[in-house]
Amino acid sequence: MILNTDSMKPIYVQIAEWLEVEILNSNIKEDERIYSQYQLADMFTVNPATAAKGLNLLADENIVYKRRGLGMFVSPNAKQFILTKRRKQNLEQMIKELVIEANRLDVSESELIMMIHNFRQDGKEEEQL
């Protein structure tokens, strides 16, 4: 598994996000056991403490829950929660940055919306191909 070490995001956040994507893609289903910190450490070649912090990040948000002696499991509604959270946090943050950059480059709002629209169309076409 490759981690982007140059990213500003700490590795444990990257691990947490990867796990979220796995949950979103239903590779790990709700109430299923999630990878242990040691499995994650092995997979990502990171210190198990780092992996544990990534898991804890998910636990803090109740995306996963602990079962004594059994490990961590994906909470029910985790997928829904992640979707909401990501929309709220990531998308909003990205849009904020997008708007700042657009302003800096004198791109008008309609132009920006157009660009987003075109990009989405292209993406769909690519998917269809």
Add this chain to the structure above:
Amino acid sequence: MSRVLSQLLLFLIGIAIVFMFKFKRPKFYRPLSWKLSVLATGLYLGVLIMLVPILYMLPAKDFIKTAEDKDQPIASSLNLMNNLYNQHFPTEGDLDKLKGIYKNSDQTFKLDSSKLSFNLQPGTENYHVLIERKDLDDGEIDVSTYVTAQYVGEVNFTKRILPPTISVENGMLSLRAPDRQTFEFKQLNVDFTMAQFNNQNSSIHEMSSHFANHIIFIRVPQSLEINRGVLGDRIQII
């Protein structure tokens, strides 16, 4: 090789061994594996140990045996020479009995003359000639040659000394010494580690040599006329 020189050599070799340790090995040098070293040293030790029974199996009969007692033969030899000097002459029977005196030839010559003169050739200076008259006139001369004890260190090699060549012709007895004889010996010293506890002197044996004298014992017919000539002091008539 002188002792000082050999000690110097020893010292130099010692230094050489030190340097053998000190030399840095070149980079390409690939040292031998320990397995090979163990094999080689084991083999070396094994061969050396195998040699021990071999050494004891070798027949030792060819070697020069050393004398158990060299003092007595030397003493009796010296005594004999002393007696000769003092004009106390032994009989032939005495000589045969003496320890350390060895008869190395016995010859009989037909006499072709009524006179006997002597020709002692150079090299026979330490030959003592004793003449004894027989009880009868049988026209024969009996010549026995004796040699007194000859030692180098502990080695008795009296028996190896060649007799002189004797001939009788026209009433003339010629005595010619054998060619110069050379004796070579090889002796071993025990290791100093053994010698320290063996009451043996490990330093090189002081090789005291004792050189032989020759006695020519001539028995002549009773009535033979003997002409000693100028050699009176070396030819004694008993």
Add this chain to the structure above:
Amino acid sequence: MNVIQCRDVTKSYGQNKALDHLSFEIGENKITGLIGRNGAGKTTLLKMIAGYIKPTQGELQVFTRKPFNNLDVSAKTIFIDDNMTFPDSFRLTDILSEVAPFYAAWNSNLANALFNYFSFDPNQAHSNMSKGSKSTFNSIIGIASRCPLTIFDEPTTGMDSAVRKDFYKALLKDYLEHPRTILLSSHLLSELEEILEDILLIDNGSKCLHLPVMELRELAVGIRGNKQTLLTFVEGKELIYKEEFAKGSLYVVIKKELIEQEFKHVRQNGLEVLPISLDDLCVYLTGKTGGGIDDVFKRG
């Protein structure tokens, strides 16, 4: 319980102090990176922990004992570095089999598997190996010994990047199965930060920082922008690093906690917040205050 306890340790060589009143503790089964610049005292510290040298002052305890000349500590510790010497009469395979009896937890299968993986020549002599192969081979010993305290001093010297990655992977995988305390020294943090739990940063023989890597990552940020604006913004705050990189432009590195409240103002003032790599951060932390090699040339 701490595996290593270092209290006020000083090591001096004549007038020089290789270590200067160093204190820290290292817990059991942690992978700690010892980071510092050349001559910071990394090797001295590691050798001291391994029991090769003793502190001039202060108290160092490894497994609750003084490590110097201690057989018990030696049995639980292995120190891997460039200078490891093996007899010339040993082939590489000999070394693995001859060292094995000394270490109780030695795993021959692992040693042989790694040996084959890195495709060493079993009949080669250790002293004839290239620097990189030597490091790799020595590392195999470090991993296979499974010592409760495994110390690597600059383990990746001379290794190519593929082998480096393999080494860290192998070390981590074996650590996951058989947890132990591992100390790794390096002046390059980036290549090993992922497998570290803690980091011990030393500078001139003194401790600079000792904290989990994750915290170090969030310790500081870089801010770049107009010199005047930036200077007013950071006024009165302690800067880790400051550099004028273009006319009127300034780059500073500052602790995150110092600007947490004003974080929003940063962007409003047209300043840029930049991530900072751990390597750079360590260099800034251990560097002389302000400036860098650029200053030398500016003066000239």
Add this chain to the structure above:
Amino acid sequence: MMSLKEVDLLSISLKQYVYKLKAYSALFYVLLLAQIIALFFSLNGISHMSSGNGELSVSVNTYSASLVIVFSFFWILFAAIQLTTKQYKKIENPLVTNSISGNLSNIGFLMTACVFGGFTSSLVGVLLRIIMYFTFDRSQIISDEFILAFSDLLLGISVTILYMVLISGMGYLTGVLTKVSMAFVIIIPAVIIGISKAYTEIFQSLIKFFTLESSLPLFALKVIITSILIFGVSILLSNRGEVSQ
């Protein structure tokens, strides 16, 4: 995990001893070489004497394998010094070790070297005899000391071993002293030469203390006690210093 399982000094020393035997095995080649060189020198005889008179001349060549033993003494002396050098000490670093186990294994190695050296150097005397037997005119060989009593051979082996133990001790101590301070590199030869010149009697009596002892048990006792003292001092001295890499 945290409990410190005690390790046994002796078992570690023994492991190190085995390790060092293999590690330093090349040293034995040097001994082999030295002994063979000495054997060649010995084949020329150690002294030659001749005498004669007008009619005969007698020459006696004396042979001895003592030189082989002397060479082996040199070897053990320098092997012992070698063991204390940095270059040789360094191989202990990757192992479980402390100063005492290092010293014990060194001493073990040296004792093995002494036994090996004692056996081989005395047995080369046998080889010398066999070479002489087959290459020389046997009728010239004086049988006396040529036929070596087996008991003498054993005696020679044990005495050689004892001497080698003593010499290895002196070499080892010298090496350790130079580790304590390089000044000893100058001091030791200076003291030896000084004593031998200024206090000739003391010096000689020191040497005679061993070389003139004619009782084997007493000699063995003297050597063993002296060696234990020397090695003991060496261990004590080297126990304080740091082994730098």
